[in-house]
Amino acid sequence: MHPVRKRSSIYQDVDFSYTVMILGDSCTGKTCLLIRYKDGAFLNNNFISTVGIDYRNKLINMGDKKVKLQIWDTAGQERFRSVATSYYRDADALLLVYDIANRQSFDNVRDWLSHIKEHGKEAVQVTLVGNKCDLPRVVQADEGRRLAEENGIPFMETSAKTGQNVDRAFLGLAERMIKMKYGFVPGGEMADTIAVNESKSINLSNCCPIT
Amino acid sequence: MMKVPVISLDATDTDDEDSETKTRCKRNGSVRKVREIQMDCAIGDPSGSPCTTLNTVISRFGRSQSLRRPPTAKTTKKEENGTPGSSRGASPTPSFIDISPIIRTASLRVKNQLAQRLSEPLKKAEHRISKLLMTEPDDEEFQHYSLVHGLKGCNNNDSEDAGSSSDEDDPEYLELLERDSIINRYEKGPDAADVDAWENPDFEVYTNLDRFGFVHKKGEKTDERTDLQKRRIIKELSREKKWLKMIEIWKSGGPSKKMEDRIWKGIPEKLRIVIWPRLLGAERMKHERRDMYAELLLRARLVSKDIKQIDLDINRTYRDHLAFRKRYDVKQKSLLNVLAAYSMYNTEVGYCQGMSQIAALFLMYLDEEDAFWCLHQLMVSPKHTMHGFFVPGFPKLQRFEEHFKKILKKYKPRVFKYLEKQDIPYIYLTKWWFGCFLDRVPFSLALRLWDVFLVEGDSILLAMAYNIMKMHES
Numbered sequence: 001m002h003p004v005r006k007r008s009s010i011y012q013d014v015d016f017s018y019t020v021m022i023l024g025d026s027c028t029g030k031t032c033l034l035i036r037y038k039d040g041a042f043l044n045n046n047f048i049s050t051v052g053i054d055y056r057n058k059l060i061n062m063g064d065k066k067v068k069l070q071i072w073d074t075a076g077q078e079r080f081r082s083v084a085t086s087y088y089r090d091a092d093a094l095l096l097v098y099d100i101a102n103r104q105s106f107d108n109v110r111d112w113l114s115h116i117k118e119h120g121k122e123a124v125q126v127t128l129v130g131n132k133c134d135l136p137r138v139v140q141a142d143e144g145r146r147l148a149e150e151n152g153i154p155f156m157e158t159s160a161k162t163g164q165n166v167d168r169a170f171l172g173l174a175e176r177m178i179k180m181k182y183g184f185v186p187g188g189e190m191a192d193t194i195a196v197n198e199s200k201s202i203n204l205s206n207c208c209p210i211t
Numbered sequence: 212m213m214k215v216p217v218i219s220l221d222a223t224d225t226d227d228e229d230s231e232t233k234t235r236c237k238r239n240g241s242v243r244k245v246r247e248i249q250m251d252c253a254i255g256d257p258s259g260s261p262c263t264t265l266n267t268v269i270s271r272f273g274r275s276q277s278l279r280r281p282p283t284a285k286t287t288k289k290e291e292n293g294t295p296g297s298s299r300g301a302s303p304t305p306s307f308i309d310i311s312p313i314i315r316t317a318s319l320r321v322k323n324q325l326a327q328r329l330s331e332p333l334k335k336a337e338h339r340i341s342k343l344l345m346t347e348p349d350d351e352e353f354q355h356y357s358l359v360h361g362l363k364g365c366n367n368n369d370s371e372d373a374g375s376s377s378d379e380d381d382p383e384y385l386e387l388l389e390r391d392s393i394i395n396r397y398e399k400g401p402d403a404a405d406v407d408a409w410e411n412p413d414f415e416v417y418t419n420l421d422r423f424g425f426v427h428k429k430g431e432k433t434d435e436r437t438d439l440q441k442r443r444i445i446k447e448l449s450r451e452k453k454w455l456k457m458i459e460i461w462k463s464g465g466p467s468k469k470m471e472d473r474i475w476k477g478i479p480e481k482l483r484i485v486i487w488p489r490l491l492g493a494e495r496m497k498h499e500r501r502d503m504y505a506e507l508l509l510r511a512r513l514v515s516k517d518i519k520q521i522d523l524d525i526n527r528t529y530r531d532h533l534a535f536r537k538r539y540d541v542k543q544k545s546l547l548n549v550l551a552a553y554s555m556y557n558t559e560v561g562y563c564q565g566m567s568q569i570a571a572l573f574l575m576y577l578d579e580e581d582a583f584w585c586l587h588q589l590m591v592s593p594k595h596t597m598h599g600f601f602v603p604g605f606p607k608l609q610r611f612e613e614h615f616k617k618i619l620k621k622y623k624p625r626v627f628k629y630l631e632k633q634d635i636p637y638i639y640l641t642k643w644w645f646g647c648f649l650d651r652v653p654f655s656l657a658l659r660l661w662d663v664f665l666v667e668g669d670s671i672l673l674a675m676a677y678n679i680m681k682m683h684e685s
Binding site: 026027046047048049050051052053054055075076077079080082083087 | 520523524526527528530531563564565567603604605636638639641642645646650
């Protein structure tokens with residue numbers, strides 16, 4: 001058996017399969033989020049700017065169900081938006097990232113949201129993520145929360161460096177996608193598959209969809 | 212003497228007033244306030260100690276002041292660089308305090324002119340500034356000049372472009388500030404205090420350097436001293452001799468057949484510095500347009516829109532290489548210069564992510580100006596035309612993608628079918644091709660690929676992509 005085929009056979013067994021796309025301004029930590037989630041590592045001081053688009057598959061268990069997330073990582077530079085657009089037409093969920101230490105990346109969130117409305121799927125699930133919450137903040141958590149509420153999407157703050165809330169951000173998306181389609185979440189909401197680094201109470205209220 | 216905030220006579224302050232005055236007279240139309248300031252300035256004592264006033268100014272204006280100051284200081288520097296020798300002696304020690312009003316009015320004027328016409332007025336403005344700097348007027352004239360012009364500018368603004376708002380809201384002006392502060396940080400170099408801690412790597416892991424200058428963590432073996440490596444070094448030395456002989460007889464034109472063959476075997480590490488620019492024809496370009504690069508640099512500092520993105524990417528380019536490891540160090544500065552200058556030279560491409568790696572690769576071997584022309588030749592020479600990869604819309608990428616699909620379908624139908632079945636998009640090709648496999652394959656292999664890429668042209672990209680597929684077919 002070829003290793004490649006073996007892996008694909010695993011993927012064919014999955015119960016649910018979704019496409020998640022990470023969007024946001026340049027240098028907000030999109031790739032770092034992906035790598036933290038996929039490999040549990042942080043690219044310490046060896047950051048690379050993403051050219052074009054990249055993707056990774058992540059297999060998660062929710063209760064007794066297997067869920068495959070195909071996670072797309074996009075380049076932040078405006079020029080690549082046209083390329084990204086053609087892909088996020090098919091995306092089931094989007095992670096919209098800004099940098100809490102960079103005001104401008106937060107200001108651009110509105111642009112992104114309108115762009116998503118225009119080009120994304122109608123039922124696309126969006127989560128607003130304020131990344132780099134290990135750095136001194138410029139954008140207050142309340143501002144992010146308010147913006148998310150205005151647009152009826154969940155909000156959370158993450159850190160790809162410490163891993164805080166990263167799993168939860170992706171898992172929250174998976175739950176919502178499944179819930180929307182099938183009306184239930186296997187294994188209960190916020191399934192115990194999450195490796196929670198900090199006390200569970202933090203930000204729990206932010207994780208639930210405001211619908 | 213009354214010390215109302217608006218009447219302090221320090222140059223920096225006056226400079227500040229200009230904009231405030233403007234805002235005011237525009238917003239409220241209050242002429243009275245303006246007149247007041249004018250009067251105060253006329254009777255004011257120009258020799259008031261700048262330090263104390265400066266301090267009060269800073270405390271008074273808090274953050275906005277500190278935001279406003281760097282660009283003025285910056286512009287000064289730029290002019291000094293631009294006209295070497297001419298202006299350097301003119302400014303006394305606390306230079307930015309003295310000349311800032313002029314620079315500021317001038318840079319505002321430049322900005323206004325830019326909105327209408329490019330390049331021509333820019334040069335004129337530069338010329339004017341450097342002239343002003345050479346004839347150092349006394350303080351009173353300074354005040355007079357800056358005030359008159361500041362107010363004039365305000366009136367002009369009112370009549371000419373009523374649509375544009377005050378400085379604070381003008382995106383173009385904000386951009387100017389941002390650009391200047393970025394460049395300023397590179398000018399100051401790595402030892403300036405305001406480098407964020409996270410931007411520099413930990414230096415204790417700095418143990419293992421490979422022969423290309425990449426840093427490896429402890430425990431990662433670089434195999435530098437095995438027998439194999441020794442043999443490789445001896446081989447390399449003998450090849451270097453052959454190459455040197457060959458270069459001697461290489462007068463002009465393209466490489467000979469023999470040289471091409473040898474390039475396929477890899478250019479010796481030490482000779483890339485000579486061979487690469489010649490292969491690309493960058494040397495000729497450099498000689499034909501001698502002052503071009505310096506001029507482009509100047510222009511980039513004033514108007515390049517891409518500096519912010521470039522700065523972000525420099526922070527993420529080959530940080531594991533010794534030369535690019537320290538934030539704002541010499542090579543990082545060169546990288547900024549090359550990319551900024553190129554964004555001015557080839558405005559269609561500007562700056563696109565992926566170019567920073569290429570420029571950095573050139574900079575590992577070449578100096579700034581050579582790297583610039585190499586980058587340029589790589590973009591436009593008919594053999595390589597990377598231009599098409601980087602312009603918005605990426606036309607060449609699409610063309611090559613189609614082409615590659617055809618090749619794969621014809622020669623590796625099994626792989627092709629498999630990829631189609633798994634619904635794997637061809638987007639990975641972007642990463643492969645944008646940097647000609649830089650960062651995608653081990654660096655030593657990437658270098659060999661680049662040797663061949665430079666001599667053969669873009670067909671290598673397709674060939675290599677096909678080869679990767681072939682190697683991993685099973």
